[in-house]
Amino acid sequence: MEINSKIYVAGHKGLVGSAIVRNLKEKGYTNIIGRTLDQLNLIRQSEVEKFFEEEKPDYVILAAAKVGGIHANNTFPAEFIYDNLMIETNIIHSAYKNNVKKLLFLGSSCIYPKLALQPIKEEYLLTGSLEPTNEAYAIAKITGIELCKFYRRQYGCDFISAMPTNLYGINDNFDLETSSVMPALIRKFHDAKIKGDKEVVMWGTGKPKREFLYVDDLADACVHLMNNYSDEIHVNVGTGEDLEIGELALIIKEAVGFKGEIKNDLSKPDGTPRKLLNVDLLHSTGWKHKMELEEGVKEVYKWYLNDKK
Numbered sequence: 001m002e003i004n005s006k007i008y009v010a011g012h013k014g015l016v017g018s019a020i021v022r023n024l025k026e027k028g029y030t031n032i033i034g035r036t037l038d039q040l041n042l043i044r045q046s047e048v049e050k051f052f053e054e055e056k057p058d059y060v061i062l063a064a065a066k067v068g069g070i071h072a073n074n075t076f077p078a079e080f081i082y083d084n085l086m087i088e089t090n091i092i093h094s095a096y097k098n099n100v101k102k103l104l105f106l107g108s109s110c111i112y113p114k115l116a117l118q119p120i121k122e123e124y125l126l127t128g129s130l131e132p133t134n135e136a137y138a139i140a141k142i143t144g145i146e147l148c149k150f151y152r153r154q155y156g157c158d159f160i161s162a163m164p165t166n167l168y169g170i171n172d173n174f175d176l177e178t179s180s181v182m183p184a185l186i187r188k189f190h191d192a193k194i195k196g197d198k199e200v201v202m203w204g205t206g207k208p209k210r211e212f213l214y215v216d217d218l219a220d221a222c223v224h225l226m227n228n229y230s231d232e233i234h235v236n237v238g239t240g241e242d243l244e245i246g247e248l249a250l251i252i253k254e255a256v257g258f259k260g261e262i263k264n265d266l267s268k269p270d271g272t273p274r275k276l277l278n279v280d281l282l283h284s285t286g287w288k289h290k291m292e293l294e295e296g297v298k299e300v301y302k303w304y305l306n307d308k309k
Contacts (some may be wrong), residue, residue, distance in 0.1 A: 001058070001227060003029055004030055005101075006055070006056070006058045007029060007032050007033070007059045007060075007061065008034070008055065008059070008061070009032060009033075009034050010034075010060065010061065010064035010087075011034075011062075012032075012034030012035075013034070014063060014065075014067075015171050015215055016063040016106060016167065016215060017061075017063040018171045019171070019216050019218065019219035020219040022216065023219035023222075023223050024223060033055060033057065042064055042087040042090060042091065043083055043087060045086075048094050049090075049097075051094075052094040052095065052098040052100075058101050059100065059226065060091065060100050060102075060103040061103075061104045061106070061226070062088060062091050062103060062106060065083075065088075065106070065141075066079060066080055066087075066137075067137075067180075068080070069180040070134065070203075070271050072177070072178040073133055073134040074133045074134075077135070077137075078136070080134075080136045081139060081140050084141065085140045092144070092148065092151060096159075100157075101158065102158040102159070102226060102230075103157070103159045103160070104159075104160050104161070104162060104225060104226055105145065105147075105162070106161075106164060106222070107142075107144055107145055107161055107234065108137070108141050109163055109166070109236070109277055110130070110134045110138045111125060111141050111142050111145070112125060112130075112275070113128025114129055115129075115273075116128060118274050118276050119240065119277055119278040119279075120276065120277050121236075121278045122163075122233055122235070122278075123233075126142070133269060133271055144161065145161045145163075145234050147159075148161050148232070149161075149232045152232050153232065160226075160232075160234075161235070162234065162236075162237050163236050163237060164213060164218050164237045165210075165212065165236075165239070165276075165277050166180065166181070166211060166212050166213065166275075167212070167213055167214075168180075168183065168213075168214065168215065168296065168300055169214050169215030169216060169296070169299075169300060170215070170300060174186065174304065176188070181203075181210070181248070182212060182252075182300070183304075185200075185202065185252045186252055186255075186256065186297075186301055187304075188201075188202075189258040190256050190258075193256055193258045197260060198261065199260050200253075200260060200261075200262055201265050202245070202246075202265065203264075203265055203270075204245070204265070204269060205264055205266065205270055206244060206245045206246030206262075207244055207273075208272065208273050208274065209242045209244050209245075209273070209274040209275070210242055210248070210274075210275060211239055211241060211242040212239070212293055212296070213237065213238050213239055213289060214291035217289040217291050221237045221287050221289075224286070233281070235281055235285075236281065236282060237279070237282055238276075238277040238279050239279070240276070240277070240279045240283075242275075242276040248293075251297055252297055255294075255297045
């Protein structure tokens with residue numbers, strides 16, 4: 001990408017999109033465009049087609065999506081599959097029609113089989129059953145990967161895909177009904193600390209293992225891939241390291257300064273037992289994460305406190 005190339009970041013106000021915009025600006029890119037939901041509804045094909053015809057972006061990073069944790073995915077599966085299918089289909093097809101030079105589609109590590117061998121290699125896609133609690137979202141994201149692959153094969157489009165692991169960072173969603181595990185625990189521990197509660201209730205056993213990537217590291221990886229990668233195989237983006245949710249809770253508890261106990265609600269689901277990505281392909285392109293988990297949690301909590309002021 002040239003410094004003055006017109007780069008459209010879809011979802012530029014979200015957790016991932018805002019981090020990508022920050023990274024592009026830090027690297028000196030000067031022609032970054034984005035649209036809020038009020039300005040452009042990505043679910044409506046006619047609006048997306050009009051936007052691409054008028055703006056003619058050179059490059060597209062597709063970070064827009066309907067996202068949420070286990071509860072949201074399990075409660076609103078029809079919304080998750082419909083909204084995400086429409087967003088990615090509209091943007092990918094319009095990018096092809098308007099001769100976009102390169103597009104990066106961002107998926108999720110939940111695309112892989114629930115019981116995939118660990119760490120998960122890119123080639124394990126579509127080799128087993130998905131985790132039922134986020135199946136709708138996963139199917140939509142798998143479709144996005146396949147769209148990029150087949151548009152590349154049939155039309156020669158330089159469309160690539162990246163699959164991030166569990167993300168966290170500033171601008172995250174801390175709503176307890178719709179958030180993922182990291183911001184939910186930060187919010188729970190903070191609220192309990194303020195109220196003087198003696199315990200925090202955590203969903204499930206705490207035994208499932210998860211990998212976490214700081215969102216600004218993901219953004220850096222995205223820009224790196226836009227400039228250094230071109231193939232139909234999607235690229236896993238993660239740290240290559242994981243830990244139990246119970247261990248994560250202890251890290252957050254310490255960062256927040258909560259002095260009480262942690263109680264497990266065993267009536268709530270655990271989700272996939274383990275989800276660690278193999279990041280050999282990513283490392284072979286010359287990129288590796290920088291932010292370690294303990295420091296990242298402290299940064300996010302610091303931002304959360306400032307955002308509440």
